[in-house]
Amino acid sequence: MKKSTYKYLVIEDDRNIWKNITARMQRYLQWQPIPFTDSLPEAIALIDAQKPDLIFSDWSIRGGNAYPILSHIHKKTYYTPYIIFFTGYQGENPEIPQVVFNEFPLVKKYLVKPIFQNLTEHLQQYVLEAEALADGQQEAPVFIENYLKQQVRILPHEILCFLQDEENPRLKVLHTLSGGQIHLKQTWEEIHHFCSEHHLSTFVAHTRKTVVNRAYIIRINKPFIWLEGGLKIQVSREQWQLL
Numbered sequence: 001m002k003k004s005t006y007k008y009l010v011i012e013d014d015r016n017i018w019k020n021i022t023a024r025m026q027r028y029l030q031w032q033p034i035p036f037t038d039s040l041p042e043a044i045a046l047i048d049a050q051k052p053d054l055i056f057s058d059w060s061i062r063g064g065n066a067y068p069i070l071s072h073i074h075k076k077t078y079y080t081p082y083i084i085f086f087t088g089y090q091g092e093n094p095e096i097p098q099v100v101f102n103e104f105p106l107v108k109k110y111l112v113k114p115i116f117q118n119l120t121e122h123l124q125q126y127v128l129e130a131e132a133l134a135d136g137q138q139e140a141p142v143f144i145e146n147y148l149k150q151q152v153r154i155l156p157h158e159i160l161c162f163l164q165d166e167e168n169p170r171l172k173v174l175h176t177l178s179g180g181q182i183h184l185k186q187t188w189e190e191i192h193h194f195c196s197e198h199h200l201s202t203f204v205a206h207t208r209k210t211v212v213n214r215a216y217i218i219r220i221n222k223p224f225i226w227l228e229g230g231l232k233i234q235v236s237r238e239q240w241q242l243l
Contacts, residue, residue, distance in 0.1 A: 002135045006031050008054035009046055011069065013038035013061050017115075021056055024119055028127050038062045044072050052081055053134040054127070059087035059096060070104040080106060082130035088113035101180030105153040108133075110178040122228075142198065147171055147183045154182070156198035160227050161205075161212040162191050177216070177228060205235045 008031055010018045018036040025031050034050050037043045040063030047055070047069070055073075057066045066085065073081065085107045090096050100107050109126060111118050119126075143151040158177040165171035165183065172191065174182040186194070191211060195202045201214040205225065210233055212225070219226040223235050 003053075003131075004030065006053040006131060006134055007034055007050055008032075008056070008130075009034040009043075009050065009052040010036040011038070011043045011055065011057040011061055011066065012036060013058065017058070020116060021119070024123055025127075030131075031127070040064050040066075040068060043069050047073065047081075051079060054130040055081050055083045057083060057085050059085065060089055067099070067104075070100075070107065074104060074106060080133065082126070082133050083107045084109045084111065084126060086111040086113055086115050097179055097181075101176070101178060101182075102152060105155070107178060108158075110180065112179070144174070144182065144184070144194070145186075147185045152182055156200060157215075159195075159200060159213055160216050160229065160231060161210065161233065163233075164209040175227075175229075175231060179229065204239055205233050206239065207236060 008025060010021050010033075012018045012021075022033055022036070025033065031054070034046055034052055037046055038061055040061055043057075043061070046052075057069060059066050070083070070085075073079065073083075083106055085100055085104075087093075087096055090112050097110055100110055108129065109122075142154060142156060144154055146152050154174075154176065160175040160177060162184070163173045163175065165173050170185070172184045172186065172188075174184055176182075184191075188211070192202070195211065202211050203214050203217075204210065205212050212227060212233060216228040217225050218228055222240065223237070225233050225235055227233065
């Protein structure tokens, strides 16, 4: 059943970013703000008390980082908010996206600061997805085995593409909407079977090198296509006519 109102929380120690997000969210009358916080313990307390449907969270906040918040939410039963996670510290801490993607699949979007251009282009879609999740229209995650034979949880509809690993041709790299990357040992036949099994509309942009999700092609300029997130992919001459 569709809810009439939704709640969102901003966890951020930069008041300018909080004000910017709040101003953008005012366009969506069904969304009500919870007072923002820049404190780790206060954020956890607000989440427990208010159960926001949408959370904007910076990685670095007063009292530490946001990992304890994500862990706290992950342990809760029957509570799956839509989380937009962002950071300006990926350069100094390149492990952040890997930790977020592998350990906290509840994060729906992973952004690198500055985030305003991304929100200008995609916030409306994020809000719609958050409402669908809050209303129970939730896609079940699936597992895919990475090259270390670890089972990684993903949501099929968030798969952007599979690319040949440039440094190790025996591996493929799965890219997701949240910015995550998973290195795989699967054959291309196994990848095509996986896409078919989970009803993904795919396009082979370059034989044996690239399989993309058609749903996320946002720009075409021969011989290239661009996917959401700015990923640029070259299409072979043989495959261009099929596109």
